[in-house]
Amino acid sequence: MKAEEFDDMFDRGEDVTSTLDLSKVHRPGEEQRRVNVDFPDWMIASLDREARRLGVTRQSIIKVWIAERLEHGRHAA
Template sequence: MKAIEFDQAFDDGQDVSDVLDVSKARRPQQAQRRVNVDFPTWMIERLDEEASRLGVTRQSIIKVWLSERIEAQDKGRGEQATRNATMLELTP
């Protein structure tokens, strides 16, 4: 199956799993390490409330929120770096 056919089948909602070779699939940057973090009781209660509201685990909420924060910081740094580079270009 050509890529354009695959894309069209996928976009049409067809099951394309039979043409995928998942034996070589990998998830980049998914290595995990266990860490222990102490949280104040009020924070755990709030995390649990949000997890319950969304129907997910506390760990999932923590991972998503931390990921969002890191991505936001990375984006901010990228924009700042662009601004700094622009300023350097404008400086005589």
């Protein structure tokens, strides 16, 4: 399909998702990378307690807290 045909379909409000290969879709800057961080035992225990209280995983709470801190830092600068 040519780009012009795609644009026309989109402009008419037609569903264009069937023309896309969604298996290769990604958000720029949102790719995942693995990092290893060492925490003391007391910190892991505290993280686990808070994660259980909130009903999320340890990894999720770490991600959320770091994201919140980074976002706060971005607005403070």
